[in-house]
Amino acid sequence: MSLTVLxxxxxxxxxxxxxxxxxxxxxxxxxPALRRLGVRVVLASVGSSTLPVDERISVFADGQFAxxxxxxxxxxGISQAHLAGVVRELHARDDIDLVHDHVEAVxxxxxxxxxxxxxxxxxxxxxxxxxxxxxxGGLDGGxxxxxxxxxxxxxxxxxxxxxxxxVGHVHLATPLAIDAHRRxxxxxxxxxxxxxxxxxxxxxxxxxxxxxxxxxxxxxxxPVGPYHRPADLAAAGDDARLNPDVRFFHDEVxxxxxxxxxxxxxxxxxxxxxxxxxxxxATLFPLRWEEPGGTAVVESLALxxxxxxxxxGCLPELVEHGRTGLLTADEEELGDLVLxxxxxxxxxxxxxxxxxxxxxxxxxxxxxxxxxxxxxxxxP
Ligand code: UDP
Numbered sequence: 186m187s188l189t190v191l192x193x194x195x196x197x198x199x200x201x202x203x204x205x206x207x208x209x210x211x212x213x214x215x216x217p218a219l220r221r222l223g224v225r226v227v228l229a230s231v232g233s234s235t236l237p238v239d240e241r242i243s244v245f246a247d248g249q250f251a252x253x254x255x256x257x258x259x260x261x262g263i264s265q266a267h268l269a270g271v272v273r274e275l276h277a278r279d280d281i282d283l284v285h286d287h288v289e290a291v292x293x294x295x296x297x298x299x300x301x302x303x304x305x306x307x308x309x310x311x312x313x314x315x316x317x318x319x320x321x322g323g324l325d326g327g328x329x330x331x332x333x334x335x336x337x338x339x340x341x342x343x344x345x346x347x348x349x350x351x352v353g354h355v356h357l358a359t360p361l362a363i364d365a366h367r368r369x370x371x372x373x374x375x376x377x378x379x380x381x382x383x384x385x386x387x388x389x390x391x392x393x394x395x396x397x398x399x400x401x402x403x404x405x406x407x408p409v410g411p412y413h414r415p416a417d418l419a420a421a422g423d424d425a426r427l428n429p430d431v432r433f434f435h436d437e438v439x440x441x442x443x444x445x446x447x448x449x450x451x452x453x454x455x456x457x458x459x460x461x462x463x464x465x466x467a468t469l470f471p472l473r474w475e476e477p478g479g480t481a482v483v484e485s486l487a488l489x490x491x492x493x494x495x496x497x498g499c500l501p502e503l504v505e506h507g508r509t510g511l512l513t514a515d516e517e518e519l520g521d522l523v524l525x526x527x528x529x530x531x532x533x534x535x536x537x538x539x540x541x542x543x544x545x546x547x548x549x550x551x552x553x554x555x556x557x558x559x560x561x562x563x564x565p
Contacts (some may be wrong), residue, residue, distance in 0.1 A: 187225065188555060189239075191274070191281045191304075192216060194230040195288040196267035198248040201236055204454035205382065205408050208287045208311055210480055211335075212236070214358050218548035224555075227281065229271045244270035254411060254428065264288065268295045275303060283555050287311065297330050305562040306330045307352070307554055313475045313498070315342040328561045333554060335478030336499030342475060352554050356503065357478045358547035361459070361487035362538040370489060370531055371463040376402045377523055378465040378490075380458070380481045383409045383438065383449070384430045386474030388495070391516055393441035395471070399520035403469075405442070405449045406461060409434045413452040463488040467510075467526035470494035471519055479503055486510075487538035489531030493522045503542075509534045 194200050194212040201213035213236055216226050220239070228238040232246040244267045252263055268288070272295060275281060284306045286296055296306045310332055332347050334340035334354040343351070377396070381387045389405050396403035410428035412418040418425070418434070425431045434449075441447045453461055462468065468485040470476065476498035483503060485492050492510030494500045504510040510529060511522040 187223070188552075188559075189225040189227065189280050189282050190219070190555065191227045191229060191271065191284045192238075193268075193271055193284060193286045193288055194228065194234075196231055196245050196249045196263055197253065198231070198250050199233040199235065200228065200230045201234075202248075204413060204452045207480070211309075211311070211357060211478075212287060214360055214544050215547055215551065218358075218544035219551065221545070222548055222552055224548075224552065227274075229267070229274070242270055242274050251411060265295070272296075272299065275299065283307065283558060285309070285551070285555070301329065303329065305558040307551075307558055308332045309355075310334050310339060310343065310347065311477065313339060313342065313477050314344060314347065315475070331554075331558055331561075336502050338475060338498050338502060339477040352557060355547055355550045355554070356499075356542065357480050357483055358542045358544050359480065359484045359487050359538070360544055361484055362542040363544070364539060365487045365489075365535040366532070366539040368489070368535060373466050373527075373531075374464040376404050376465055377493075377526075378404050378406060378461060378468050379471070380453075380462060380468060380485070381407045381470075382430065383407050383434050385433050385437075386472065386476075388471030388473045390433070390437035390441070391471040391473070391519070392469050393438055393447045395520035395523070396447050397441050399523065400446070401466075401520075401523055403447045404461065404465070405438070405447070406451070406453045406458070408452045409449075415449060415451050417451075459488060462490055465490050467491045467493045467523055467529075469519070469523060470500065471516065472497045472500070474498065476500060483538060483542040486534040487542060489535045491526045491529035491531070491534055493519065493526050495519065505537070509537050 194209055198206045198209045200209045202209040225239045227240040229242050231248050232243040249263050281304050283304050286306055286308045331352045332350050333352050335357055337354050340351055340354050379389055379392045383389050409418055410430040442449050468490050472495040479499050482492055492504045494512055496512040496514050506512045
């Protein structure tokens with residue numbers, strides 16, 4: 186059965202993303218695996234995207250990520266302009282069997298409003314929505330619009346209207362998991378790594394405090410708001426503090442960053458990221474939010490690095506305590522668990538990733554959901 190999917194990755198970053206990128210990373214992982222299963226993919230993103238696809242549409246030449254710092258109505262304007270392009274395309278042709286949408290709220294409302302003749306829409310939730318029920322108010326579209334989560338925990342917390350439209354969850358994946366069990370082990374260094382946006386929910390302040398108290402070398406990798414390099418943040422003026430993540434870094438994290446035991450290295454990408462991750466003694470997820478999907482978690486397992494984490498959000502679904510990582514609900518115990526991370530077998534982490542978190546596993550799950558939605562939408 187041939188299938189053409191319009192994959193909407195939004196206007197914010199190119200696909201694959203240049204360094205940090207959540208949704209765009211997921212799309213870049215999923216699309217090649219879907220195409221290997223014979224799915225035709227029309228990618229709606231920005232002109233600078235280089236991911237090989239069957240066709241592409243774009244409204245903006247380049248990613249609009251920097252605009253996310255602008256007032257809310259301008260951000261919505263960009264999102265709407267991008268979606269107008271998607272909708273124009275949907276009206277202009279009849280070969281799109283399904284829309285797989287990754288753009289938050291605004292996108293779904295627009296696609297919902299398209300009427301009964303439009304193709305079915307699968308919307309993947311990427312965020313922890315418990316705190317933002319208003320974003321999905323008035324979700325309708327009957328059987329034409331369905332949502333999936335990236336973990337069972339995320340769906341369980343989602344507003345009722347979303348759960349009623351849910352077709353289940355699909356865990357995230359990483360190309361690093363392909364043949365991960367066959368990869369030779371890498372010598373582990375002393376450092377513990379926190380990989381992700383520097384933001385209160387990811388708990389870098391707790392990681393840094395524990396590193397200083399317990400005495401382990403800690404590397405914090407990831408952007409602080411729009412700043413990818415320490416030098417850029419240092420050169421930024423006072424206005425930078427308008428960004429809550431910049432404030433969090435200055436007020437809660439910076440006091441522990443001594444450039445020796447605790448270092449912030451900015452955003453890491455490509456081979457640098459993989460080497461930092463594979464050589465870490467453990468990755469640490471000192472979560473203060475309900476992590477919805479955790480790409481960095483499955484990447485860590487794929488590279489044979491045990492995960493030490495607060496057992497929140499998707500973590501207990503992705504990590505088995507004692508076998509692929511160590512989990513606790515207790516912030517203070519987290520520091521002791523870091524010291525025990527060597528007890529976890531890197532081979533076991535890689536085997537788990539190769540079995541559960543490959544792009545092929547994710548793509549097969551999505552094709553099953555696409556089929557389910559198409560059957561539903563064509564049922565008499
Ligand atoms: N990432 C990266 N470089 C960094 C920090 C993060 O490449 O310095 C990547 C990370 O490897 C992962 C993604 O950005 O692929 C973050 O996704 P995740 O689901 O872990 O967190 P999110 O930021 O989407 O909540």
